[in-house]
Amino acid sequence: MKNLFSKFIVTLVLSLLVTLNSATAAEENSEELTLSIGLYTSSKPSAMVRKFRPIISLLEQKVSNRLGKKVRIRMQIAKSNLKGIEYLADGKVDFAQFGPATYVEAKSEIPEIQILAIESKNRTKEVNGIIATGLYSSIENISDLKGESFAFGDMRSTSGRYMVQQFLMRHGILAKDLGRYEYLGRHDIVAAKVSVGDFAAGAMSEATFRRMLAEGAKIRELARFPMVSKPWVTRPGIDPEVYAALKISLLEIEKSDVMASLDFNGFIKGRDEDFWAVAGSMSMNHRFFSDVNNDRVEWVLASSKKKTVKK
Numbered sequence: 001m002k003n004l005f006s007k008f009i010v011t012l013v014l015s016l017l018v019t020l021n022s023a024t025a026a027e028e029n030s031e032e033l034t035l036s037i038g039l040y041t042s043s044k045p046s047a048m049v050r051k052f053r054p055i056i057s058l059l060e061q062k063v064s065n066r067l068g069k070k071v072r073i074r075m076q077i078a079k080s081n082l083k084g085i086e087y088l089a090d091g092k093v094d095f096a097q098f099g100p101a102t103y104v105e106a107k108s109e110i111p112e113i114q115i116l117a118i119e120s121k122n123r124t125k126e127v128n129g130i131i132a133t134g135l136y137s138s139i140e141n142i143s144d145l146k147g148e149s150f151a152f153g154d155m156r157s158t159s160g161r162y163m164v165q166q167f168l169m170r171h172g173i174l175a176k177d178l179g180r181y182e183y184l185g186r187h188d189i190v191a192a193k194v195s196v197g198d199f200a201a202g203a204m205s206e207a208t209f210r211r212m213l214a215e216g217a218k219i220r221e222l223a224r225f226p227m228v229s230k231p232w233v234t235r236p237g238i239d240p241e242v243y244a245a246l247k248i249s250l251l252e253i254e255k256s257d258v259m260a261s262l263d264f265n266g267f268i269k270g271r272d273e274d275f276w277a278v279a280g281s282m283s284m285n286h287r288f289f290s291d292v293n294n295d296r297v298e299w300v301l302a303s304s305k306k307k308t309v310k311k
Contacts, residue, residue, distance in 0.1 A: 031069040035242070038076050038096030040084040041186055045077040054258035062249035067241065080185070081105075081156035088113065088235050095234045095246060100278040101158040103231050107272065112236035114243065117250040118270035119229045121263070125274060128206040128224045129159030131167075132194055135218035139200060142171040142223055150181045151190045151202030158227055158278055160187060164203035165288040166281040167225040175289045188212060195219050207263035228274050229264065 037056065039048050056073050064071040076093050078084035081102040087093045089110050097119075098106060106113060118125050133139045139148065145168070153160020161183070168174070175181060182199075184190050187208035194202040195217040204212075212219065232250060234243055253259070254266035 033067065033069060033071045033242070035063075035071060035073045035095070036076050036093040037073055038078055038084050038087045038093035040078045040081055040097070040099070040102070044186075044188070048077055049075055051261045054260075055253070055256075055262065058253065058256065058258045059246075059249055062252060063242075063245045066245040066249060081154050085109070088233070091235055091237075093235065094238055094242070095232060097230055097232050099156070099158045099230055100228050100275055101162050101282060102156055103233060104275050104279045104282060105156060106233070107275075110236060113233050114238075115270045115272070116232045116234055116243070116247045117267035118231050118274065119264040120266045120268045121229070123266065123268060125229050125268060125270070126226050127229045127263075129163050129167075129203060129227055130206050130209040130221055131164060131201055131203055131223045131225075132191060132209055132219040133201040133222045134194060134197055135220050137200065137220075139222060142168070142173065145173055145201055146177045147179045148200035149198075150178050151193050151199040152181060152183045153187050153190055153203060154185050155183050157187075159205045159225075160190065160203050162278065162281040162285055163225055163227045165285060167223070169288050174287075191217050191219055205263070228278060231270050231275075232267070 037052075039052060041048060052075060056075060060071050060073050063073075076087060078087055081099060084096055084098060084102060085106045088096050088106065095116060103115075121127065131142075139145065152164070155161060165175075179200075184193060184202075187204035188211075190199075190202040190204050191208060191212040193199050195212070201222060206224065209219070209221065234246065250267045251269065256265075259265050
């Protein structure tokens with residue numbers, strides 16, 4: 001009987017310890033915060049995850065220290081710029097990396113979103129877009145593009161559409177002057193298609209151009225055009241404390257080893273004014289398509305989704 005009673009006491013004590021440990025664990029888990037970042041596919045989704053996981057892990061540490069609790073950040077890869085906007089608007093992600101044109105469109109539709117920081121390369125907000133042609137192409141000047149095929153990126157891309165189409169207009173080339181053109185989505189696909197001769201030329205970010213060159217793509221630079229770098233932004237209604245922690249943490253990150261695979265090496269403060277040039281190229285984009293086939297005008301305004309208007 002005494003042995004039975006002793007076993008009962010031991011079992012009771014062990015049960016109490018398990019209960020206490022479970023309660024403690026539950027309390028600790030309740031202090032954890034899970035955030036989501038939205039990234040859009042400028043390259044393969046798997047490549048995006050590999051590139052960004054190191055900096056996201058560093059950001060987790062910094063935000064955790066600032067908030068005084070465990071913070072986990074998971075990545076949500078959007079298949080297009082439009083999907084990226086939807087994820088942020090619907091609260092599927094808490095913050096996101098946007099292209100400049102995507103930010104202009106998102107801000108016009110969702111005024112409550114806020115800039116956390118802008119990606120920088122050696123403390124500058126300016127990056128370049130590239131028009132590339134085939135390595136052995138006979139094309140030497142922008143004027144040589146008349147009558148040739150041209151590959152654009154995503155229909156909402158800054159370097160892949162808006163800024164390059166403005167650049168072409170300034171050099172006397174409209175959509176009607178091209179032999180044909182297509183939107184291929186990702187910049188790496190544009191580079192690959194130009195490399196094998198499917199298109200005479202195409203537009204992409206300088207970062208993609210350099211990466212594809214390193215991977216053996218047979219392309220060369222024909223021209224370049226400047227634009228603002230990418231902003232990181234938060235969804236509407238995000239906790240002000242979380243917003244502040246994310247913003248300060250991002251601005252602290254500069255030239256870290258975790259950024260070795262990225263196209264930038266730090267963050268700087270950003271304002272809406274930084275995107276005025278992009279907004280201007282978007283609002284005037286319809287001019288690039290004027291008199292295409294003499295029967296339609298294609299246009300995208302900063303405050304509207306893509307439309308095709310029949311005359």
